Amino acid sequence: MCGIVGFVGNRGASSLLVEGLSKLEYRGYDSAGVAIIEDGEVKVKKCKGRLVNLEERLNKEPISGTIGIGHTRWATHGEPSDVNSHPHTNSEVTISVVHNGIIENYLKLREWLTSKGYTFHSETDTEVIPNLVDYYYEGDLVEAVMKATSKMEGSYAIGVICKNEPNKLVAVRKDSPLIVGLGKDEFFIASDIPAVLNHTRDVYFLEDKEFVVITRDGVTLLNEDGEKVDKEVFHVTWNADAAEKGGYEDFMLKEIHEQPKAIKDTMTSRIGMDHSISIDKINISREQLDNIDRVYIVACGTAYNAGIVGKYVIEKLAKIPVEVDIASEFRYRDPLITEKTLIIVVSQSGETADTLAVLRDGKKKGARVLAITNVVGSSVSREANDVLYTWAGPEIAVASTKAYVTQLIAMYILGLYFAELKGTLTKEQIDEIKKEMLTLPNKAEEVLKHKETLQKFASKTYMERDMFFLGRGLDFAVSTEGSLKLKEISYIHSEAYAGGELKHGTIALIEPGTVVIATVTQESLSDKMMSNVKEVVTRGAKVMAIAFEGDEDVHKSVDSVIYIPRTHELLAPVLSVIPLQLIAYYMAKQKGCDVDKPRNLAKSVTVE
Ligand code: F6R
Numbered sequence: 001m002c003g004i005v006g007f008v009g010n011r012g013a014s015s016l017l018v019e020g021l022s023k024l025e026y027r028g029y030d031s032a033g034v035a036i037i038e039d040g041e042v043k044v045k046k047c048k049g050r051l052v053n054l055e056e057r058l059n060k061e062p063i064s065g066t067i068g069i070g071h072t073r074w075a076t077h078g079e080p081s082d083v084n085s086h087p088h089t090n091s092e093v094t095i096s097v098v099h100n101g102i103i104e105n106y107l108k109l110r111e112w113l114t115s116k117g118y119t120f121h122s123e124t125d126t127e128v129i130p131n132l133v134d135y136y137y138e139g140d141l142v143e144a145v146m147k148a149t150s151k152m153e154g155s156y157a158i159g160v161i162c163k164n165e166p167n168k169l170v171a172v173r174k175d176s177p178l179i180v181g182l183g184k185d186e187f188f189i190a191s192d193i194p195a196v197l198n199h200t201r202d203v204y205f206l207e208d209k210e211f212v213v214i215t216r217d218g219v220t221l222l223n224e225d226g227e228k229v230d231k232e233v234f235h236v237t238w239n240a241d242a243a244e245k246g247g248y249e250d251f252m253l254k255e256i257h258e259q260p261k262a263i264k265d266t267m268t269s270r271i272g273m274d275h276s277i278s279i280d281k282i283n284i285s286r287e288q289l290d291n292i293d294r295v296y297i298v299a300c301g302t303a304y305n306a307g308i309v310g311k312y313v314i315e316k317l318a319k320i321p322v323e324v325d326i327a328s329e330f331r332y333r334d335p336l337i338t339e340k341t342l343i344i345v346v347s348q349s350g351e352t353a354d355t356l357a358v359l360r361d362g363k364k365k366g367a368r369v370l371a372i373t374n375v376v377g378s379s380v381s382r383e384a385n386d387v388l389y390t391w392a393g394p395e396i397a398v399a400s401t402k403a404y405v406t407q408l409i410a411m412y413i414l415g416l417y418f419a420e421l422k423g424t425l426t427k428e429q430i431d432e433i434k435k436e437m438l439t440l441p442n443k444a445e446e447v448l449k450h451k452e453t454l455q456k457f458a459s460k461t462y463m464e465r466d467m468f469f470l471g472r473g474l475d476f477a478v479s480t481e482g483s484l485k486l487k488e489i490s491y492i493h494s495e496a497y498a499g500g501e502l503k504h505g506t507i508a509l510i511e512p513g514t515v516v517i518a519t520v521t522q523e524s525l526s527d528k529m530m531s532n533v534k535e536v537v538t539r540g541a542k543v544m545a546i547a548f549e550g551d552e553d554v555h556k557s558v559d560s561v562i563y564i565p566r567t568h569e570l571l572a573p574v575l576s577v578i579p580l581q582l583i584a585y586y587m588a589k590q591k592g593c594d595v596d597k598p599r600n601l602a603k604s605v606t607v608e
Contacts, residue, residue: 002086003027003072004098004178005195006159008169008214009186014063017070020188020195021051026396026596026603027100027191028074031085034058035096036068037166042096046071046085067169069159069189071098074602077106078123088127090134091119094163097133099126100191101155101176102607109151125154133160141165142213145172146226149209155353155606157206159189172211176606177351177379180204180212180219182233187214192375192604193236194394201236205377234377238393252397252489252595256581257448260441262402263574265391266409271434277417282370282386286421289320292342292368296335297324298358299346300605302400303372305481306407307346309573312474313411316570317425317433318418327354328608331361341367344414348395348403349604350378357608359383372410374403388414397596398603399489401581404481405444408574412437436568440575443565447578450562451586454579457544457560458586461515462490468506468516469496469580470536472529475519478573482517482580489595490588499525499532512540517583519546520554521564521572533557544583546576 003024007013017034032054033046043063047053051072071086078084087096103109106125109132114120118131132148133141141162149156155175162168171178171189181188181196181203188196189212193203206212209224221229248254270278295314297307307324314322325335327345331354337343343362347355350373359380362369371384374392381387390406416433419425425433461467467486469479479496486494497506499518510516518533520526534557537543543558548566555561562579588595 006189013068023194030080035087036065038065104154310411317415339366350380462590485584
């Protein structure tokens, strides 16, 4: 789970590689390095810590050269250290490799290479790759990389350079993302588009086991049999600014503020008062829908939390039973999957290893797999039977915010689409929800105006060790996301509980001064929820509530209330999550945490 880049051209590679890596730090940031061909030699500079450490090192000890590779790491095999940082090389430092993924059979390969006289210096799985390439190298780098990868099991996107072929970069992927950027007389490889966007908008998405051979003269794509492959150039239409901070202190705050636009963009052309619900090119007939006997929504982390809302929504609107599960659990529990199963996988990045495994396994067993993803060209988008994109734009902060609200919008769109198809709602009922959905971008803007109140709340509570998020129904679903946000960026322990479940154990944790965030937007459950709030207030909890404007009675029972614009109760999570995100953000800022790059985390979990 790392970021890789590569450059071939006529400009200095060093600064271009570092610039590319700076756009990939969301993939990992515990060490970084580059390898560049300088005067016919492979020169490597790498060090533990953030990219800035590498930059300082390169300022003091610059490397010239116009062909190179770079890496930003999120440690899996071997602690973050200088020696475990990438790029890795063979002992003679003639071959250098950057790698994103995990070589599962590396111990076997390492043992075998050791028996052939090779020595190893790091604890990483990656170090076997340059040595394997070295073993097979007989004057043709492409052939050696092909032979080496045929022995490797696991996932990889790798970039390789070699002293003996100083004008060439070879790269290949399997189960880890890799794109090729096509500039004017210069070329790039990268794990993700933002790394190349300042230099080109034209890219190739590599498929599994496709090799790319890059020289200054051009790019050749080969399949695993060494045959040339033709590929369409993908033109990126979003702006490079979309991946910059644009005046905000952090990407997370910027992305929280981008939510009204992200909600709007995700609805555009799918929800309108003048046409039926449209889900892009996805075509599900009434007959096919009737034939589906179970729906699974499967995802990880925040995307899973969006799935919990999805279950409520699809069951309520379309009356189809839905199970929601965590991808890493689902894939190993031998779930019941047949040709009558619809699996909805949700993934912002479209690269999460467990989610991708569920997709592949589901397809193998005959299920139809529909992906909700934010990244065009991601593995999930390419492999699913159907794709519904969330148009959130690039999400850089590790903590997901705008992707979550757009995943919710995708769930409403699907729920309404199924309802329309099955006739479970009248046209008037559908129109009422659609009409309300179209007001969400403006209402989300209104919610953002509460940020100063939330900042003050955070300044009083940021020293807490534990916090609780309570809700019932969809308010419980959104509480799971509020709690995850707080944990991951502020390192404050928190739990989300269904209000009615409290008395079955958790209430024992409530003591005078415990901070509780209660979301109370579901009208049919609000009396019961307020009883639960009173139960914790009686035991001394300090409660902040999130409630709809007009529910003025709520403030009588709690310490403070954030009133959000009223909307259809099914749509409430889109608005109620925003104060929860801001609470987490301001608590983390008060504590001095790096909100964009929380400890131990990476944006894209491309390993199991
Ligand atoms: C939390 C967060 C993670 C991701 C999870 C799945 O803020 O970002 O929990 O939601 O790793 O990632 P995707 O959606 O890319 O599959």
